[in-house]
Amino acid sequence: MVMIRVLMDPLVIAAISTAFAIIITIVDSIVNNYGDVEIDINNGKKVLKVKGGSPLLQTLASQGIFVASACGGRGTCGACKVKVLSDVGPYLPTEMPHMSSEDISKNVRLACQVKVKSGIKIELPEELFNIKKYKGVVESLKNVTYDIKELRIKLIEPNEISFKAGQYVQIVIPPYGDIKEHTQRAYSISSVPSDKNHVELLIRLVPNGIVTTYVHNYMKEGDEAELVGPFGEFYMRDTNADMVMVAGGSGMAPIKSIIFDMYERNITNRRVWFFFGARSLRDLYYVELFRDLEKKWPNFHFVPALSDPKPEDNWSGEVGLITNVLDKYLDSMIPKDNVKEGYLCGSPGMISGCIQVFNKYNIKDVYFDKF
Amino acid sequence: MKLTPEYASAQESMKPGKITAEGFLGDDDRNIVDIITADEEEFAHLNLDFSEIAKLLRQLLREGAKGLGNVVTFEKWEITVDEARGNIPCPFKDGMFSKRVATIKNLNNSKQIMISDLSVHLLEKHHFLQGKGSIFRLEPSIIKAVLYE
Numbered sequence: 115m116v117m118i119r120v121l122m123d124p125l126v127i128a129a130i131s132t133a134f135a136i137i138i139t140i141v142d143s144i145v146n147n148y149g150d151v152e153i154d155i156n157n158g159k160k161v162l163k164v165k166g167g168s169p170l171l172q173t174l175a176s177q178g179i180f181v182a183s184a185c186g187g188r189g190t191c192g193a194c195k196v197k198v199l200s201d202v203g204p205y206l207p208t209e210m211p212h213m214s215s216e217d218i219s220k221n222v223r224l225a226c227q228v229k230v231k232s233g234i235k236i237e238l239p240e241e242l243f244n245i246k247k248y249k250g251v252v253e254s255l256k257n258v259t260y261d262i263k264e265l266r267i268k269l270i271e272p273n274e275i276s277f278k279a280g281q282y283v284q285i286v287i288p289p290y291g292d293i294k295e296h297t298q299r300a301y302s303i304s305s306v307p308s309d310k311n312h313v314e315l316l317i318r319l320v321p322n323g324i325v326t327t328y329v330h331n332y333m334k335e336g337d338e339a340e341l342v343g344p345f346g347e348f349y350m351r352d353t354n355a356d357m358v359m360v361a362g363g364s365g366m367a368p369i370k371s372i373i374f375d376m377y378e379r380n381i382t383n384r385r386v387w388f389f390f391g392a393r394s395l396r397d398l399y400y401v402e403l404f405r406d407l408e409k410k411w412p413n414f415h416f417v418p419a420l421s422d423p424k425p426e427d428n429w430s431g432e433v434g435l436i437t438n439v440l441d442k443y444l445d446s447m448i449p450k451d452n453v454k455e456g457y458l459c460g461s462p463g464m465i466s467g468c469i470q471v472f473n474k475y476n477i478k479d480v481y482f483d484k485f
Numbered sequence: 486m487k488l489t490p491e492y493a494s495a496q497e498s499m500k501p502g503k504i505t506a507e508g509f510l511g512d513d514d515r516n517i518v519d520i521i522t523a524d525e526e527e528f529a530h531l532n533l534d535f536s537e538i539a540k541l542l543r544q545l546l547r548e549g550a551k552g553l554g555n556v557v558t559f560e561k562w563e564i565t566v567d568e569a570r571g572n573i574p575c576p577f578k579d580g581m582f583s584k585r586v587a588t589i590k591n592l593n594n595s596k597q598i599m600i601s602d603l604s605v606h607l608l609e610k611h612h613f614l615q616g617k618g619s620i621f622r623l624e625p626s627i628i629k630a631v632l633y634e
Contacts, residue, residue, distance in 0.1 A: 190572045190581055211581055292501035292508070299571075320569040321586060322505040322620060362554070393554055421555045435553050461568035462583060463550050483570075 154235040155179075160243075164230065170196065171225035175342075179238070180245040182345040183284065184300035187226035193300070193345075194225040199235035202228050248275060248283075248341040253312070255335055258399040261319045262364050263330060264304070266312055267339045274310040275343075277303060279375035280350065280368040280457075282483065283313060283343030287328045299325040302459065302483070303344065304367035306375045313341060318364040348459070348483045350376060355453040357384060358477065360440060360468050362391040365459035366400065368483070372457070373404075377411055385413045387448060391436025391464065392420055395427035417443065437467040444475045456480035488518045491577070498576035499616075509576060509607075511618025524614045527625040539609035541632055542589075542600055549587045562631075563590040573603055577611055589631060596630040598623060 148166025153173065155162070162177050171187050171194050174180070184191035192212030198221050205213065209224045250267040258264045269275060277283075286298040305314035320326045350357070350372050361369045369388060376382065392398045397420075404416040419432035419439040432439045448454075456472045458465045458480065465482050472480050488496070496517045499509035513520060528535065549557050549564030557564045569584040582602040590597035604621045607613040614623040 184571060188574065190574050192572075207578075291506075293506065294502055318569070320584065322507050323569070324502065324506045327506045391553070421553070435555065437553065461554065462570065463566070463568050463585075464553050467553060 148231050151230055152233045153177075153230065154233070155238055156240075157235075157237075166230050166232065168230060169226050170198075170223075170228045170230050170234070170236070173230045174225065175247075178247075179242060180247065180342045181225050181238070181242060182300070183226060183298070186284070186286075186296075186298035189224060189227050191300075192224065195222050196225045196228075197221060197237040198223045198228065199237065200233070202231075202234060244276075245343060245345065246272065246275075248272060248313075248343075250313070250339045250341065252333060252335050252337045252339050255329075255333060258316065259397055262399065263317050263319075265315045265317055265329060265333070266305075267314075267341065269311050269313065269341075275313060276310065277307055277344035278349040279303075279307055279371040280348040281344040281346040282348075282368070283315070283341045283345070285315065285325065285329075286340040286342065287325050287333075290328055290332050293324055293328075297324050297328075298342070300345070301364075302346075302348070302368035302371070304370045306371055306378060308375070308378055316364040316367040346483055348457075348481055350381075350457075351455060351479070351481070353453075353455065354384065355455040355479065356448070357386045357457060358389075358440070358444070358448070358454050358472075359386065359457040360389045360391070360436060360460070360464070361458070362436060362460035362464050363397070365461075365464075366390060368459050369457065370400065370403075373407070373414070377407060377414075382411050382413055385415075385449075385452070387415045387417060387443065389436055389440050389443070390416070390418045391439070391460070392418065393422045394420055394424050395429060435467075436464065437471050440468060441471050441474070444471065444477075454479075458482040488516055492516075492518055495576040495578075495611075498578075504574060504576060507620065509613075509619055509621070510616035511620075511622060513616030513618060515616070517613060517616075520614070520616055521612050524625060525612050528612075531625055531629050533625060533629060535609055535612055538628060538632065539605050542605045542608070545589050546585065546587050546600070546602065546605070549589070550585065558592075561592050563592055564588070573601075575603060575606060577607075579610065580606060582606060591631045591634060594630060594634050596627060596634070598627055598631050 150163055151166040153162040153164060164173050171181055171183060181194045183194040189208040206227050209227050248269050249271045250269045253268040254266040256264045282300050282302040284298045284300050286296055288296060301315040301317060303313055304316050305312055317326055317329045319330045348368055359369050398418055401418060408414055408416050417432060419436055420429050421435050423429035454477045456477050458468050469480055498504055501508035545564055548559040549566035551557060554567055564587055566587045571584050572581045573584055574581050586601045588597055588599050615621050
């Protein structure tokens with residue numbers, strides 16, 4: 115009798131556990147099944163029928179509408195702001211750090227944090243409808259410095275992209291090593307818009323970075339690649355102002371695209387100064403490329419500066435922090451006879467330092483990506 | 486201290502590939518409560534104060550950031566701050582931090598530590614110095630040597 119109980123008890127417990135698991139699964143599917151819901155975009159201009167329950171960002175992406183998201187939906191970049199006209203509940207703590215009082219007054223929300231549980235009305239800029247997902251193949255992957263790679267992707271499906279020089283794309287990388295999910299991050303395009311079949315990116319290795327580690331240590335030529343884009347408001351403004359551009363590290367990417375696009379399109383009447391800051395010679399790259407352009411375009415001036423050149427660098431160019439070099443040029447070397455615009459791409463510290471210098475010279479039209 | 490659901494959730498987020506490629510735990514097989522408890526005991530033993538250290542580390546981050554990526558000498562320290570664009574969330578879900586990393590070297594003894602805005606927050610608010618083997622692990626004895634010798 116005791117033997118039978120010893121054998122039966124585990125079976126009874128297993129059966130009860132299984133029954134509980136089935137009940138939980140059924141209850142979960144009922145409670146969290148939101149069924150089909152409608153997303154009304156721009157007051158009926160586009161109406162999507164979707165399965166409810168997922169974040170708005172992913173739901174829109176599943177329908178081919180890609181809202182910018184530099185962090186891939188983790189709520190850390192604050193890029194996926196969308197005006198929501200329906201009541202979708204109070205703001206989440208994850209949204210608040212990204213919201214200004216104006217955002218809140220307009221009921222702007224982070225699309226990655228808002229779940230689509232019922233019918234919802236939203237407003238989206240029309241240009242978002244032109245953003246696509248691209249499949250391609252890694253055509254080349256080269257070191258341009260010890261910690262920056264130039265990644266060139268040949269587009270396959272669709273095989274052409276249309277973008278403004280200076281815009282960015284999000285690269286989607288597959289799971290690898292301990293990374294169990296697809297991850298995406300935003301990178302500026304360094305190629306020119308006329309090269310419609312390719313996208314070139316400059317990617318600096320960030321310690322412990324999920325995507326940069328993949329690109330530097332796992333990706334290889336011939337691999338499939340996935341991109342979403344183009345996004346961004348960083349591009350050449352159509353004015354006659356002189357352009358003062360400053361970059362550091364992989365911030366070279368959008369500036370390179372803008373400068374070579376201008377040259378290709380014969381917009382060479384504008385005066386352009388491009389300041390590139392690096393620590394020592396090993397951090398400098400594309401110098402010959404820009405020196406060659408200077409010879410062909412008299413209004414273009416390239417000013418690389420090293421802040422900490424090594425003796426073996428034999429550096430005879432500008433020395434100092436890029437903000438100091440910029441200050442020196444604006445003070446005495448750049449003609450003051452025309453209005454100026456600032457274009458910046460680099461670390462947040464470099465951007466805020468350059469803005470201070472621009473303020474000193476009353477340069478108010480300053481453009482940079484906020485991600 | 487108990488591994489509450491909040492700590493368990495934070496520990497899950499600290500695994501490789503969740504927030505960062507390598508995570509926050511290194512090759513340490515202790516749970517985060519055990520790591521925190523051991524480091525709090527070590528701090529007490531070394532007569533270190535979490536708030537004071539966080540305040541000093543933030544000051545050194547600020548001074549180092551003035552170098553825009555270059556080495557800055559401030560008092561007895563040599564500081565280099567590198568910045569990447571974007572933000573990183575705290576695994577305890579109580580803040581978002583810029584991706585700014587500083588290497589701080591004490592010129593008296595050449596000992597150095599690597600910190601970030603997030604690792605200073607983790608030290609101050611959660612007494613979490615990361616698992617042994619993590620690249621951002623802050624060993625209490627090394628902190629003391631770098632900051633106070």
